Structure formats: structure tokens, C-alpha cells
Amino acid sequence: MSLQRRTTLTKYLIEQQRENNNLPADLRLLIEVVARACKLISYHVSKGALGEALGTAGTENVQGEVQKKLDVLSNEILLDANEWGGNLAAMASEEMETLFPIPSKYPRGEYLLVFDPLDGSSNIDVNVSIGTIFSVLRCPNGSEATEDSFLQPGTRQVAAGYAVYGPQTVLVLTTGNGVNGFTLDRELGSWVLTHPNMRIPEDTREYAINASNARHWYPPVQQYVNELMAGKTGPRQADFNMRWVASMVADVHRILSRGGIFMYPADRRTPDKPGKLRLMYEANPMSFIVEQAGGAATNGRQRILEIEPKSLHERVAVFLGSKNEVERVTRYHEEGT
Ligand code: AHM
Ligand code: MG
Helix, strand or coil, rough: CCCHHCEHHHHHHEEEEECCCCCCCCHHHHHHHHHHHHHHHHHHHHHHHCCCCCCEEEEEEECCCEEEHHHHHHHHHHHHCCCCCCCEEEEEECCCCEECCCCCCCCCCCEEEEEEECCCHHHHHHHHCCCEEEEEECCCCCCCCCCCHCCCHHHHHHCCCCCCCCEEEEEECCCCCCCCEEEECCCCEEEEEEEECCCCCCCCCEECCHHHHHHHHHHHHHHHHHHHHCHHCCCCCCCEEECCCCCCCHHHHHHHHHCCCEEEECCCCCCCCCCCCCCCHHHHHHHHHHCCCCCECCCCCHHHHCCCCCCCCCCCEEEEEEEHHHHHHHHHCCCCC
């Protein structure tokens, strides 16, 4: 790709701002700051054992999970990058119990930023793809934010994205006008539009689920996966392939690249907790992206984006990706198999 003819993230966003009144200047600037923070996280990830970010931090987050040094560092990078720009009323993150208000020494804006700073923590130390997931909402009461201000259904997101730190670092973004992917040119430090208008095929022969939990699944998921595994001689009359990276960003990125269905269902072990993944900063942004790329996302019964959140760290079952497969597994739940 010739250097002069490249479309950078900045150019893409300015074009969106001109063509599409839904992208106000302050939202554009906010997205650019998040993208800049992701470059710094990517730098630390790429240093691996040469840097100082591998290993555990010796602390736990609000969900009782052991924090890795890179979880803590990525959270700090996102807070530091975004607190002074004047576009935000508050931030919230997987790694913080409650919201982070913008310090009074800085101007406040009218957006809320919520993120999983380092998704796929179990893969950090083993050099497998990990990422950052983010979602932007409007603060309903101007620049005064409380925890309740964040509790809006995913349909109200004005932007969402993720960065995947893999063999390449790629930022995937939606502002409600399709999905575009930008590869980080490490030498120039710029995000280059390399995956315009990403689309998820409606049909697929590939699925992603942590099958070690199979004995705990509820009947609709068991039936659906058993049918996939039965292959050509089973009811689906086709062979299906399975992939599970255990980093949602990497699994979703594969689905955006070539289709597939991703599942993290609720199971019998924790009837009070519907699934492992978090609604506000994992399921909602990913569902917004997947729907914008022509896919679907449900919790087995309901469109994820329509769920009214009750708390910041609420969990949700997730079925997302190629539309016809998501609709099928959702139908199995509705039929109560
Ligand atoms: P994390 O945010 O603490 O890293 O946890 C979320 C991750 C997802 O990225 C991934 O899909 C899932 O947990 C993997 O779970 P499991 O280890 O049960 O396969
Ligand atoms: Mg996560």
C-alpha cells in the first residue's frame, strides 16, 4: 500500500465527521485518544519479558480475579490518556470497583468511557493474542456522572471498538456506521485503514466455545453443540470446525474476518451469575460491532444490546457472530430444549 495513499484513522474520522453528522468533533477526539492509549499498551505487550509488565501484580480486582501487572498498567494508561482531554464525564473499567470521575483540575465533557483494559489476561504470559475493549456512551445528565449514568442499554452506545495485540496490532471500530479495521504501522506510529467495511457472513462452519465446561451447560447449548459435533451424518449434515483462543478479542476478530459463532453460555455451576463475560465492557461493545458488521448477538433469549444493565460489573451469557447460527441457538433456548 503506497504511503501517500493510505487512509489513517485521523483521516477516516474527519471524513466521517464531515459526511455523517452523527460523529461530533469531541467524540472523534475521544476515539483518537483511546486509540493512542492502545498504541502504548501494544508497545508494553510487545516488549514481553524484555519489559517489566509480565507476571501478577499481587492484587485482586472487584471480581476477585488476580490482577496481572499488564491489567493494572493498561488500566492506568487508559485513565492517564483520557482524563485531561475534556471530552469525558467519567470512566469505568473491569479493573475498578466503581467509576473514575474526571479530576476537578480538568474540564469535563459529556461522554462516558467504559473499558476492559486488557482482555484475555490468562494469555498474557504465554504470548497469545490479547486486547483492549471499549464502549462510549453519552452521559444522560450532562457532565455530572454517577454509577447509574453508565447503566444504559447497549443500543445507546455511540462508539465501540477493540484493539487486538497479536502478530499485528489491529484496531476495530464502529460509530454506528459500519465496522472498519486499522492496522498499527509501528514504525510510523499510525493506524492505517486496512479492513474497510468488515462484514460477517450469515452462515458459518466454525464455532468457538470452551468445551471443557460441556458437562455444566444447560440443555439448549448441549443440544446445539452436540449437533455441530455430529458432523456430516448428524442433523446438520455438515462438518463444523472448532476454535477457542480464550481471548474474546481474538475470537471475535476471527469471526469478523471469516465468520463463526462465539459462545460463553451461562451454566449450572453459578445459577446466580449468567455467564462469565461482563455486559458493559465486553458483551455490549462486541455486540454493537458484530451487529454493525451484519451479525447477531443474544444472551440466548434476548438481543444483548437491549438488556437494561443493573450494575457496572454485571455478567451475561453471550452468543454472537454469524446471524443464522446465533438465531438457531437462540431458538433452541426459546423452545426450551
Ligand atoms: P478477562 O477479561 O479476565 O481476561 O476474562 C475474559 C476472557 C475472555 O477474553 C475469554 O473469552 C474468556 O475469558 C475465556 O474464558 P475461559 O478461560 O473460561 O476459557
Ligand atoms: Mg475481559
